[in-house]
Amino acid sequence: MQRRRLPLLLAAGPVAGAVAQPATDAALDEAVRRFAGLPGDTAALIDATGPKGRLRAAHRETAPVFVGSCLKTFILGAWLQEVEAGRLSLDEPLPVNDEVRSLVSPVLGGLTGTASARTALEAMISHSDNTATDMALRRIGAPRVRRLIAEMGLAGSTRLPDSTRIMFSTLAGAPPGTDLGWARVQALAEGQATGPMLPVINPHETMVSTAQDLCTWYxxxxxxxxxxxxxxxxxxxxISSWADAMPRVAPADIMAYGKGGSIDWNGTQAIAVAGQMIAGPVRATFFWGANWPGEADSAPPVAERLAATLRAALARTIAALA
Structure with missing residues (x-):
């Protein structure tokens, strides 16, 4: 696999093939500032190329933030590499049952039986289904996905949990690495912790990355x-184009590939989105993310500000570079 990859272009930024030093743009910088002005910890990065050159705008692009389901893109990538190697298939059936069932599973959470790997991967990306995610992780193994992250040079700041259910168990106070099982994890949603709760960013089980890492990946x-x-x-x-966050952040009728993520946990909120927009000859890799203390009702206005500022930034990028 490494024979197919080029070294990271750290000086050039995350957009593949970009070599010119990036310019700045006042309107693009203002969109970043509007998002960065949210309370809590924010991070943002746009790196774009087009016929008129290259633009880059950034805010705390190397700061670790909780990105949640944004990391599911690495599971998809690792699975497709295993298909290429003949070790996995998109058509193989994966079990759907209480052994893998997890919180926040709008597609497969209430089903029992089997689903194809393709269906699980689609549900994992398009609707951020955590049961689908744990089905895929149980089959491929978290170490295999972490190996891909390491091969990309991102292991120092991008951290994937063993499964979403183990992460929820750990956050709720279970010993690190413990899977409490479906019945007890269900009780977590009602606030029945098993011990002192951990913050979403912790040394054991978390979903952390940086703007730079995710832009490098895409x-x-x-x-x-x-x-x-x-x-x-x-x-x-x-599959990446199916992520429900993409139409919310991309300008109308513009293609974008990526994944969003969020969490509401013990007075902590997080929301993030990463990917790449392609508008004709303009290609823009992006990340917008925010972590802040607050209850669930604080999330919708932050989500709206994230979508509005990122959509404005991407529209400005097209206008400046096309």
Whole structure:
């Protein structure tokens, strides 16, 4: 796999193939400032190229933040690499039962039986289904996904849990690495913790990354450096385009590939989105993320501000570079 990949272009930024020093743009910088002005910890990055050159705007792009389901893109990427190697299939049936059932599973959470790996991966990305995520992780193994993260040079600041259910168990006070089982995890949703609750960013089980890491990933994955076969890249794009966050943050009628994530846990809120927009000859890799103390009712206005400022930033990018 490493033979197919180019070294990280740290000086050039995350957009694959970009070599010119980036310019700045007042309107783009203002969109970043509007988002960065939210309370709590925020991080943002846009790195874009087009016929008129390259633009870059950033805020705390190397700061670790809780990104939640944004990391599910690495599970999809690792699975497709295993399909290329002949070790996994998109058609193989995966069990759906209480052994893998997890909180926040709008597609597969109430079902029992089997679902194809393709269906699980689609549910994992399109609706952020955590049961689907744990089905995939149980089959491929978290160490395999972490290996992909390490091969991308991102292991120092991007951290994937063993499963979403183990992460919820750990956050609720279970010994690190413990899976409390479905019945007890269900009780967590009612506030029945098993011990002192951990913060969402902790040394044991978490979903943390940086703006720079996720932009690097999408720049390289969508730039053709991760997969050996065009069909794998096409499948990665197809499923990544289904993420429900993409139409919310991309300008109208513009294609975007990526994944969003969020959490509401013990007085902590987090929301993030990462991906790449392609508008004709303009390609923009992006990350917007915020972590803040607050209850669930504080999340909708932050989500709206995230979507509005990122959509404005991407629209400005197109206007400046096309």
């Amino acid at each position: 720049g390289r994955a969508l730039g053709g450096e991760v997969f050996a076969q065009p069909s794998s890249l096409a499948e990665f794009k197809r």
